[in-house]
Amino acid sequence: MKEFCTFLPSMSRPALVAGPSLILSLLLSACAATPVEIDEGRLLNLAKDVDQQGDHATAAAMYERALEQNGPSADIQVRLGNALLASGEPQAAAEAFRAALAEDIHFAPALLGLGTAQLRLGQPESALRNLSLAAPELDSVAAWSRLGAAQALAGQPARAASAFANAVALEPRDLDAQANLALAEALAGENTQAIANMQRITGSPLAEERHFRNLILVLVLAGRSDEAQQVDIPDLSAANRLSLIASAEHIATLPDAAARARALGLASASN
Numbered sequence: 001m002k003e004f005c006t007f008l009p010s011m012s013r014p015a016l017v018a019g020p021s022l023i024l025s026l027l028l029s030a031c032a033a034t035p036v037e038i039d040e041g042r043l044l045n046l047a048k049d050v051d052q053q054g055d056h057a058t059a060a061a062m063y064e065r066a067l068e069q070n071g072p073s074a075d076i077q078v079r080l081g082n083a084l085l086a087s088g089e090p091q092a093a094a095e096a097f098r099a100a101l102a103e104d105i106h107f108a109p110a111l112l113g114l115g116t117a118q119l120r121l122g123q124p125e126s127a128l129r130n131l132s133l134a135a136p137e138l139d140s141v142a143a144w145s146r147l148g149a150a151q152a153l154a155g156q157p158a159r160a161a162s163a164f165a166n167a168v169a170l171e172p173r174d175l176d177a178q179a180n181l182a183l184a185e186a187l188a189g190e191n192t193q194a195i196a197n198m199q200r201i202t203g204s205p206l207a208e209e210r211h212f213r214n215l216i217l218v219l220v221l222a223g224r225s226d227e228a229q230q231v232d233i234p235d236l237s238a239a240n241r242l243s244l245i246a247s248a249e250h251i252a253t254l255p256d257a258a259a260r261a262r263a264l265g266l267a268s269a270s271n
Helices: 013-018 020-029 040-052 056-070 074-086 090-103 108-120 124-138 141-153 157-170 175-187 191-202 209-221 238-252 257-264 266-270
Strands: none
Touching: 040 056, 040 074, 056 074, 074 090, 074 108, 090 108, 108 124, 108 141, 124 141, 141 157, 141 175, 141 257, 141 266, 157 175, 157 257, 175 191, 175 209, 175 257, 175 266, 191 209, 209 238, 238 257, 257 266
């Protein structure tokens, strides 16, 4: 007869808040002398709680335990991959997402995760292949934004603008999604539209310094450096403004759209 650990049912939420890493230690070692089988649903719920508290490495270890205990699962592999991404381990995350796709080759969350990991590994063309499948299926701001980033980094700014436009349509109040769209439009040579979009964004009370910086970038890419010098960025010194304009002018001289996309930081849209 199998013996089971009995401490888990009595664990309270306050204990979790106090120390998720300690809980993992208990889960993995407290019953070392006997075979351990923890209810999968309970373990996954606990891992989710730990993940949401920001302890992604501990959550990843718990998802790995669930896989060891219960066998292959595309859903759990995706949870593991996302925790590894959040822990800053894109290569390990990519392996988890590939394992999920081995279980279900059409599983859109795994395609999204693998594409995201590939973006962070500097593989935009590989990412583009997977994100092109995931984005229409999931139809989320994150999926369209990551597809747009992959397209921009692969030298396809017009397609990137279309993907970012889909993200904006889903969440019209998301200023970062709007800014990504404007940057892609600038890369595609749609300067009038890009500038209008950035001016509207910076007119919002919710605009932050990065949005004003993006306005300067868009103006310089459009060949309107004189106007860029007049942009009032709250709490930015004149010297820093000149430095930003000089950087933007350098970006404008880069040889292709993919290089300019990298310099503009569009890879951050994969976060």
